[in-house]
């Protein structure tokens with residue numbers, strides 16, 4: 057279980073940089089989740105960390121020891137691939153034992169360690185099974201046991217749950233986190249799934265074009281995104297262009313494209329400067345909710361989607377800008393649902409406004 061220190065990592069394929077001078081520190085035992093659009097450099101970072109790709113420049117160190125030049129089998133890092141890459145002709149025990157044999161473990165010590173690992177992933181008694189005779193979830197656990205077998209100081213997980221169907225994903229995700237915690241494993245996990253990222257990460261790192269846009273605990277990135285990319289990538293966000301009308305202590309007044317003047321928490325922006333106001337759909341309320349928020353925008357309903365636990369509304373504002381609203385549906389919410397064409401006012405508190413300048 058090592059602390060990881062990545063400094064100035066650069067990788068180029070041809071001319072375009074896949075990693076563009078990346079710095080990242082990961083604490084010992086931490087689960088860092090990498091999130092980013094397709095092509096942002098996530099796989100490239102895992103390949104460099106695993107030793108499968110040499111960076112053009114930069115270093116990666118584990119507990120202060122530079123491992124940048126070490127080949128994959130010489131560094132205390134293991135990768136669990138999206139495809140699991142299990143050996144289909146071997147048994148479950150054979151797969152788990154593979155890396156241990158390469159480390160020189162034999163006989164009863166090897167058998168005991170394999171049993172220990174199978175117990176860890178709740179597959180006791182499955183050692184003699186063929187890989188093809190396992191469910192997807194069980195194969196995932198074999199792959200995890202095999203990856204953890206040599207006690208790697210850093211575990212790299214590339215979309216570890218993507219092969220599982222939805223029902224199994226949440227259960228397996230919780231198992232995976234508990235296993236990483238129990239073994240104290242430092243992990244970098246790549247996922248495309250935002251919910252999974254928010255639920256799994258100690259810290260999230262959002263990559264955009266080979267650079268880190270923001271790194272921090274999930275709630276911090278969700279509540280205080282630093283950039284438009286992070287705001288729109290992590291959860292849904294309405295992004296409204298605005299001009300700063302005035303900026304006083306703790307509060308900024310903005311003129312939106314639809315002409316409305318609204319207040320947002322935060323200050324120290326020059327009047328006249330262009331900003332983006334980001335609003336989470338679930339932080340918007342309907343006028344009919346009758347609460348104490350201070351400002352409203354008028355729009356027309358363009359689309360209504362009933363999701364059982366929530367109602368998703370699409371609105372169009374006076375200037376044509378679209379606004380998404382998500383409201384929880386409680387008891388008896390059925391009869392009075394808004395309909396396309398209805399005029400509707402949405403309210404929100406200044407504290408729910410996220411002001412973005414980049």
Ligand SMILES: Nc1ncnc2c1ncn2[C@@H]1O[C@H](COP(=O)(O)OP(=O)(O)OP(=O)(O)O)[C@@H](O)[C@H]1O
Nearest residue numbers: 069070073074092093094095096097098099100101
């Ligand atoms: N072997 C390669 N040769 C040339 N370009 C590559 C190669 N591998 C990746 N790239 C490019 O490098 C950039 C980063 O790719 P990478 O696979 O790291 O992204 P990613 O974030 O993992 O994407 P995805 O989510 O689609 O897996 C992309 O622009 C990609 O096209």
